[in-house]
Amino acid sequence: MTTEPPDIDTTEVEPTGATEAGYGGHVSQTLARVSRLHRLAGGRLLRPTGLCSGQEFLMMTLWDAGPVRQSELARALDLDPSTVTLMLRRLEQGGHVTRARDPRDRRVMLVRASERSYALRPKVAETWARLEEHILDGLDDGEREAFARILMKVEKNLAAEEADEAGEAEEAEERP
Numbered sequence: 001m002t003t004e005p006p007d008i009d010t011t012e013v014e015p016t017g018a019t020e021a022g023y024g025g026h027v028s029q030t031l032a033r034v035s036r037l038h039r040l041a042g043g044r045l046l047r048p049t050g051l052c053s054g055q056e057f058l059m060m061t062l063w064d065a066g067p068v069r070q071s072e073l074a075r076a077l078d079l080d081p082s083t084v085t086l087m088l089r090r091l092e093q094g095g096h097v098t099r100a101r102d103p104r105d106r107r108v109m110l111v112r113a114s115e116r117s118y119a120l121r122p123k124v125a126e127t128w129a130r131l132e133e134h135i136l137d138g139l140d141d142g143e144r145e146a147f148a149r150i151l152m153k154v155e156k157n158l159a160a161e162e163a164d165e166a167g168e169a170e171e172a173e174e175r176p
Helices: 026-049 055-065 070-077 081-093 121-136 141-174
Strands: 097-102 105-113
Touching: 026 055, 026 121, 055 070, 055 081, 055 097, 055 105, 055 121, 070 081, 070 105, 081 097
Parallel strands: none
Antiparallel strands: 097 105
């Protein structure tokens, strides 16, 4: 038995490029699209450096922090350890990072930026400056400041929700 879809008059439907706001809100949908476009633009600008989108965050962390434990790197980037392992494997193959056992604790793997990778540091900084300028093009100083404040509030809201979820999951695991 087949079920036919209802006959719908689409002549009054206007294409919006997104689903209706009733499916979760136009702000969330716009933010998702902006995040995707930001990642694509960043990736395109990073291409000449040989880094893929997301790898620059890992490298910036290593450039700033020096050698760190792989587990600390995952925590600092708020990424799953398996994701960091895969990123490190690719960066190591590209000659951007080195991994070695911690001489004080052989169980621990230390990750550091390779000497060669430091040549990328100014290029990555320039890439992010270009991306930032592209994002804020057409906004005056007041709008730029307001936009940054609003984004920080949104980030704080989302981070608080994640922390609450993590706390609830931890409590559930502790229950008998």
